[in-house]
Amino acid sequence: MSDSQNDGAQGSGGVPDRMARPDIVALTGGKGGVGKTSVAVNLALTLARRGRRVLLLDADTDLANVSILLGLYPTRTLEHAMAGECRLADVIQEGPFGLHIIAGASGVQRCMDLDIGDAEGVLRELAGMERAYDAILIDTASGLRPAALHMIAASSLACVVITPEPASLTDAFSLLRVLQRRGYRRTPGVVVNMASGASQARAVYRRFAGATRRHLGMDVDYIGAIWRDESIRQSVELQRPVATLSESDPSSRQFITLSDQLLGHLSRLPARKVGLAAYWYHRSRRQQEASDQALPAPASGSAVARPDGNVPTGHGAPVAQDARPDARCRALFADLEQLLSEQSGDARLRQEALRGVSALLSRMASSEPEVSSPPPGAGYSRADFGSQDALLARLRSQPDSVRVDGFLAALSNTADQ
Template identity: 55%
Template sequence: MGQNKNHSSAVSRHGNNAEQGGTEHAPLTLAVTGGKGGVGKTQVALNLALVLAKQGYRTLLLDGDVELANVNVMLGVYPGMTLEHVVLGERTLDEVLLPVTENLDLLPGASGVPGCLEMGSQDRETFLENLANLERRYDRVIIDTAAGLTSQALHMVAAAHLATIVVTPDPTSMTDAFSLVKVLHRKGYRRTPSVIVNMARGATEAQTIYRRFSAAVSRYIGVQLHYLGAIWRDETIAQSITTQRPVAMMAPEDPSCRQFWTLADMLTVRWSQGVQPANGFARYWARLVRRRHQRRQTGEAAGRQPSSEASINEWLNHFRERLSSSRDDPLLQYRLITGVLEALGEEIDEDRVEALQTGLAAMNWDAASNPVRRSAAAHFDQLARYVAPPGGTTPEEAMALSKGNGSSLDRLLSSIREND
């Protein structure tokens, strides 16, 4: 497709609200997220944004993936500049904004917003104000979040009016999505997430997958979900990645394209039913960055050494090196891992418990054999009974209860897979 540098943005082509005689407003925002990679999250976000633009909404697509730039690849657009260059003061927001089609612009590198914390006070406030002004020019904002349980992904979900979780028939997709809903709920997220079933083999399979997933979430987390729709397994959609021509660019009558028009219509219905107030992307991050800056100043005033992303990464790299070098000595590796966990447990609180759960869920379970996964689930189940034993039992009795009853992961998978 290629980038057209002379292609003006959706806003400059049609003017902003103030120029058209209206008043600037906060756009409706949707975060498209998923518990793991490979579920088609970016494809859903991109095609939805394209359809909304065709429907006449001035639409901004935020590429919020921390590491990958899948939106750029799917469009055949390879920007030389991202939001990070704005944070560094090398470019303006308008200079990194990429026009895609009529009414649709792409802001690459949206995950770089937290970097403005390193700016000077005046530059930071100017950047945040410019980001808010940019957002207000649009009617709809679609956020393609990073996959999984990263802090950026969770924050982007929290910033949106609505969030939709993309799942597939793959059981690991549903267990990872289950973990995502659990973490969001634990963090205080109280909106109703929507669900899109991708790669389904038809309406019956899609509805069945949603009902089982929704039932498990309702039973074990106490959260009610909303079914937004489904996308069928389609060779045309799969080929669109290679051709770098999203199916939403086809005629609306095309069956592959029509699915995303249906999703967009359902999304419009959902928005028309009223959404809970949200800060919006720019305002949410402005508040978050200002709070972090205030905490940093408080820590410096108290004489505490502020932590940084660089120092944390340096420590993590050192830990990985130690872990790798201890492979030939199982006892040394055991001591290294248990020592880190013991240090975490010296001042245990709910945030550290949540961090442990998030870290365990983010481990590469897909690469583990079934016996290893069953063993891990059994150990976690045993730990749960030890930490919070059933009423009237001692921790020792609770440890014994965990044997032979099946693992928590097995029970969750069974709940998702079981017949209606």
């Protein structure tokens, strides 16, 4: 999950062109129950109310309840568009203040699993659609699911929603640790939700920031906080977000303040030259190139067009197959490693992979031909090494760093002298 493709684009004269792409913000959390979806919905509504063109993507593959909080019930989701049953524009629902919503459901994961050819139409449409918005907010799945991690990688800013609850802090810390191990090098933002007041919010942020800096060497930025509010809790039950109330309402004012702080933070970030469609295309291309290592190269002229209509050449061209057995073996294990990395939270998958590899090696060992007896005078010599029991005892007493062949050679030289 490299950030090299996410560097800022430069306009004329080397000045960042902030109008080239929308600001993409991923609202995420280490665990469920931190109010992530409520923050995403109210923040998106507040931005739209203030004149921003906003798209809210519900990418929570488990709950997908953005539309429910708004009292909307989608008949089509991103998955329908991926299956070719409708256009991507047909999936968009319009909420209050002109907010646009896409219900993602399992279509988010499917978007990253399809090869370039299958996803090309939707990606091309998404690439054109992105330019119509000032901001895209993504409500990701909680935890360490691959779809959530990739949404964070594709975003300008990851906003980690935490609460004063200790489990929220430890789970959010685990999320950042996994992101760091996968190559995430940007600075996440932090939104403290359900705080009792400003002092507690700052204290929770400082405790979390101190832990990430001390143990991960990673800084996090304070975006803002939302106080614990009975009106917000009731708004979920009533399917009427507090951001739709009067701007003078205290609950609504909280999100106006948070949106101002978020916009100020985004204005200080370097512009990005890629969006969601480009990220998904980039990942699909990498998967295809990895597959091409173990499959015959496609015929000339079969390269697939990018979302912008261009055909990849050079680095993006199909890679010829390396037919050497050792190369094919490495490619297979690389595919297995990638699968296990993408599904890092699936313990059953790891067990199945270990069971399969062990069974394969066992079958190979049982089918090996019997080794013929060594010629007279070859092999173990009692005169050189003494009894086998004594030899094993001496070998066990050696450090783990001692190689067996070197140990035996030393014994043999001692006997010759």
